[in-house]
Amino acid sequence: MMNGAKEVLAQLNVSRETSEKLLLLSSLLEKWNPKINLVSKSSLKDLWMRHILDSAQIYELPPENAQNWVDIGSGGGFPGLVIAILSAENANSRKITLIESDQRKCAFLRTVLRETEVPATVLSERIEKADPQRADVLSARALADLSLLFEFSERHLGERGIALFPKGATWQKEVKLAQESWSFKYDAIKSKTEPEAVILKVGEIRRV
Numbered sequence: 001m002m003n004g005a006k007e008v009l010a011q012l013n014v015s016r017e018t019s020e021k022l023l024l025l026s027s028l029l030e031k032w033n034p035k036i037n038l039v040s041k042s043s044l045k046d047l048w049m050r051h052i053l054d055s056a057q058i059y060e061l062p063p064e065n066a067q068n069w070v071d072i073g074s075g076g077g078f079p080g081l082v083i084a085i086l087s088a089e090n091a092n093s094r095k096i097t098l099i100e101s102d103q104r105k106c107a108f109l110r111t112v113l114r115e116t117e118v119p120a121t122v123l124s125e126r127i128e129k130a131d132p133q134r135a136d137v138l139s140a141r142a143l144a145d146l147s148l149l150f151e152f153s154e155r156h157l158g159e160r161g162i163a164l165f166p167k168g169a170t171w172q173k174e175v176k177l178a179q180e181s182w183s184f185k186y187d188a189i190k191s192k193t194e195p196e197a198v199i200l201k202v203g204e205i206r207r208v
């Protein structure tokens, strides 16, 4: 088993079936990564902590009735694929959509979904061109600064939806800058995987 897998799986406390799906994701990622660079080579050895646990921690954050979850700029599937796998465990009727413009990465995302038998839709399109999704939850990790993420939210987030954006140590600077052009409410939830990082949970995003 790969570095950290046991510890992370114990921490997540998921069923055997879900553990197997996450293990399948990690082995497919290891296999595809040298060809299409889904995560940086240096972070591959910490895949479970840096990517899988980091993605899983946002799964609990939306309200239970949030049905339509859209992950933009999904890349190698963080957090989108992990959210789809965890949602499948709960057999809830949540609809998951991943938007990613790189065709090869989309082929990887579809392969993992097929092999794990997890339902989700992959849109291989540019975020700014894809049909508006009216998401209840919009997530994006390592995609853009907050101001650009708000522009994407304007297109894809539903009226009462919330956005979940994991951000690193400079998140306060990004918030300040975004406040020049946008009004919004936010909580900064401490990350479980990086001491200075947070997950920004943002709602009521409006242009000023």
Ligand SMILES: C[S@@+](CC[C@H](N)C(=O)[O-])C[C@H]1O[C@@H](n2cnc3c(N)ncnc32)[C@H](O)[C@@H]1O
Pocket: 038, 039, 072, 073, 074, 075, 076, 077, 078, 079, 099, 100, 101, 102, 105, 125, 126, 127, 128, 140, 141, 142, 143
């Ligand atoms: C730095 S990667 C992050 C991937 C993943 N979210 C993660 O945290 O590992 C950003 C991803 O967003 C995709 N992307 C960037 N701009 C995009 C756009 N305008 N429309 C769709 N995908 C985009 C890129 O192809 C890339 O896979």
